[in-house]
Amino acid sequence: MKTISFFDTKPYDKVYFDAYKAKYHIDIIYHETKLNKGSAILAKNSQGVCAFVNDTLDRETLETLCESGIEIVAMRCAGYNNVDLKFAKGKIHIVRVPAYSPHAVAEATMGMLLTLNRKFHRAYNRTREYNFSINGLNGFDLYGKTIGVVGTGQIGRIFIKICKGFGMNILAYDPYPAQDADFQYVDFNELCEKSDIISLHCPLTKESHYIINQKSIEKMKQGVYIINTSRGALIDSDDLLENIKSGKIGGAALDVYEEESDFFFEDLSNTIVHDDVLSRLISMPNVLVTSHQAFFTNEAIENIAKTTLGNFQEFFDVGTLTNEVCYK
Numbered sequence: 315m316k317t318i319s320f321f322d323t324k325p326y327d328k329v330y331f332d333a334y335k336a337k338y339h340i341d342i343i344y345h346e347t348k349l350n351k352g353s354a355i356l357a358k359n360s361q362g363v364c365a366f367v368n369d370t371l372d373r374e375t376l377e378t379l380c381e382s383g384i385e386i387v388a389m390r391c392a393g394y395n396n397v398d399l400k401f402a403k404g405k406i407h408i409v410r411v412p413a414y415s416p417h418a419v420a421e422a423t424m425g426m427l428l429t430l431n432r433k434f435h436r437a438y439n440r441t442r443e444y445n446f447s448i449n450g451l452n453g454f455d456l457y458g459k460t461i462g463v464v465g466t467g468q469i470g471r472i473f474i475k476i477c478k479g480f481g482m483n484i485l486a487y488d489p490y491p492a493q494d495a496d497f498q499y500v501d502f503n504e505l506c507e508k509s510d511i512i513s514l515h516c517p518l519t520k521e522s523h524y525i526i527n528q529k530s531i532e533k534m535k536q537g538v539y540i541i542n543t544s545r546g547a548l549i550d551s552d553d554l555l556e557n558i559k560s561g562k563i564g565g566a567a568l569d570v571y572e573e574e575s576d577f578f579f580e581d582l583s584n585t586i587v588h589d590d591v592l593s594r595l596i597s598m599p600n601v602l603v604t605s606h607q608a609f610f611t612n613e614a615i616e617n618i619a620k621t622t623l624g625n626f627q628e629f630f631d632v633g634t635l636t637n638e639v640c641y642k
């Protein structure tokens with residue numbers, strides 16, 4: 315039995331990891347704190363580390379883990395933009411869960427688009443107060459509108475299928491287009507110019523950082539909707555806010571935010587949030603913010619637990635790493 319240190323633990327993580335850990339011969343020490351250079355020492359007596367989207371796996375954190383003899387970090391997520399892969403190379407193995415439920419994220423994306431457009435969140439609040447007025451709750455038909463999908467991997471392609479079901483026109487941008495695509499690829503500029511709605515489904519990389527910024531927003535249609543269920547720093551939040559204030563952007567649905575690690579997944583309802591951009595965005599009637607929950611279905615969490623524990627077992631028992639993330 316090997317022991318792993320599990321960081322940024324939430325009650326729902328324990329439910330699924332506890333249910334399956336014995337089957338994979340893994341024991342787990344749960345830490346509520348996020349993993350960073352200060353907390354990395356907590357992994358000292360473990361053989362592996364499990365981390366999540368808002369943990370900080372920078373050089374100093376990885377150095378401390380290496381000094382403690384940790385040879386493997388399993389990310390219990392698909393993205394790994396928070397890991398210094400360049401430093402990790404050759405020193406510590408990084409594995410991930412490449413796919414746990416692309417349907418969960420794609421379905422949530424459509425849910426957010428529908429909510430933003432038809433204002434269900436506002437309608438719900440009104441009727442709870444017996445306010446049955448529908449003034450200001452009008453949206454537009456999705457049927458016949460053009461949606462620009464940035465990134466046509468697993469999630470993007472399922473989302474495209476869902477949009478086709480609504481009778482929408484699809485424009486897609488991906489530097490590595492799928493060969494078997496049954497939708498139209500265009501370059502990013504054309505996607506910006508022609509889309510009524512833009513939805514982001516690409517990873518956060520050097521190239522995609524701030525892909526939505528003042529320059530790209532200027533090319534977009536007046537009143538465009540932006541949907542982001544990918545990673546916060548795909549959008550320059552200051553530029554987004556200014557363009558929502560001016561009316562150029564007609565609405566935004568954000569499941570992720572570039573500074574989310576200080577806030578998301580925590581109950582801060584009794585504190586003052588010192589992020590004026592986030593506060594202002596949340597205050598807008600045409601902005602919907604959720605707390606990185608697009609992945610959050612029972613199926614997804616169960617798959618995350620099984621794949622993560624399987625990644626550890628494979629490494630400890632066989633020495634192979636099917637889901638290793640490599641620095642290129």
Ligand code: NAI
Nearest residue numbers: 393465466467468469488490515516517522543544608609
């Ligand atoms: P994937 O790896 O299957 O697809 C990503 C696609 O983006 C690939 O086709 C790739 O060629 C493309 N791409 C790479 N760089 C690009 C660029 N600069 N511009 C446009 N496209 C680019 O990944 P998957 O599973 O579809 O996930 C997409 C993203 O969704 C993840 O990277 C992650 O950030 C996010 N995600 C968010 C979750 C949430 O709960 N909100 C949960 C899971 C993933």
